[in-house]
Amino acid sequence: MKHPLQIIPEDFKNPIKLDRLLKTKPESYWSSRGERRVLDLFHLMAKRVPAYKDFLKKNKINHLLVKNISDFKKVPPVDKNNYLRVYPLEALCWDGEFDSKRWTVAVNSGSTGEPFYFPREIGQDRQYGLCAELYLRNNFEIHKKSTLYIDTWAMGAWIGGLFTYEALRLLAERGKYKLSIIAPGIVKDEIFKAVKSLGHKFDQVIIGGYPPFVKDILDEGETLGINWKKNNIKLIFSAESFSEEFRDYVYERAGIRDTYKGSLNHYGTADMGTMAHETPLSVYIRRVARDNLKIHNRLFVERKVPTLTQYIPELFYFEEVNAVLYCSGYSGLPFVRYDLKDWGGVISLASLAKIFKEENIDLSRETRKVGINNTVWNLPFVYVYERVDFSVKLYGAVIFPDSVRHALQTKRFSAGVTGKFTMYVDFDDKQDQFLVVNVELKKGVAKTIEFERMLQTEIVERLKTENSEYFSNYRSQPERQTPRVVLWDYESPEFFRPGIKQKWVKK
Known part of the structure; x- marks a missing residue:
């Protein structure tokens, strides 16, 4: 009999308890749990994913000899060219089963117009729902405020709009939050109608979408007579990076006063879903790095300030190899050491705090000063610049x-x-x-x-x-x-x- 897969660890199923543990358990605790879980994932895939079993065989890897994280880091990475496009879709699934499952399928663009399809099950929606519940409580206090979430990501075969909708619906029901969702996608007229007709009925309105599109909504809405400042707007972004100047611009337009908790950006892909996101702490660090060249140069490899996010290693295990990011996780198609083709890096909270201390900045004191000390999670950071392949967004x-x-x-x-x-x-x-x-x-x-x-x-x-x-x-x-x-x-x-x-x- 097949052992059931545990997409979400058992003790993660209470988000309120998990939030408390993220703030009290040391970073080393979460990193160790992440290492144990990624090793378990590797061995499970070696036995139960036909494509990965064959991939290891071709590369002469005996999974039984991979006993610790050092051994794991010697396993060859997978990517679209050496793995996804080599094997049929069913071989990439657990136990080679595709047509007998119930999937939601997302698509992403191919370099030649040939798309790749990424299936996911409800487990991935629940996993994103868990992460979203954590940040919606931490940033936006949805447990205290009635909230209208306007989902303006493209609805259809792409991951953003529908993935967000499903996760929000699940978390709203599970937590019994006063959270309402409307999903107009990228139809601006419907977005404006929703704000005018419904916005004033809620304590806050969260707009989620692509950064430049959300900016367009704010700009054009103002010309149509919408007073954003009356709607207690909050913003959630995804799909691409932006500068802190951009954040300042949309804050001014929307009337957002809380610099660190008024918005956040996701780091995600169609391949693996939402893997990490900004936190009040990461926004604070990003803004310090923008203004402090010494700290910037010690943290990052490029002059541009990257998207800086925190992640739970037990859900998504990141590695940095030659300034390129690998990720492992129980995504719809499971991946081990998947080369995301993203240029960036991984840095621990402990290392970051040490750098700040050496530059005469006490991170604990400063987070208290700006009012975010009660939101700090003891988690590592992953930062990302651009894709290393030939593309722009x-x-x-x-x-x-x-x-x-x-x-x-x-x-x-x-x-x-x-x-x-x-x-x-x-x-x-x-x-x-x-x-x-x-x-x-x-x-x-x-x-x-x-x-x-x-x-x-x-x-x-x-x-x-x-x-x-x-x-x-x-x-x-x-x-x-x-x-x-x-x-x-x-x-x-x-x-x-x-x-x-x-x-x-x-x-």
């Missing part, structure tokens, strides 16, 4: 170079462009996102506005055809999704220096 949609490349390779443009380009996402003075595509002209070809517009139209059509997330966003707000095409003379040094490998994406 625009309003939550992952944009790959292949779609742009296909547009430039259209026969009618072959006489005018070399096929080289560099794309990136930038922000204007109002903190609105936009996609820039820099295109190299062939030698002797002159820049014209007409040619620029033709390329722009073709790129949009290709993205709409090959990227379902982009197409969904485009239908809602075409002007924000239309890229700015910039034409450059042949071999312009800014982006097209001769003799070096072309950089398709600028981070």
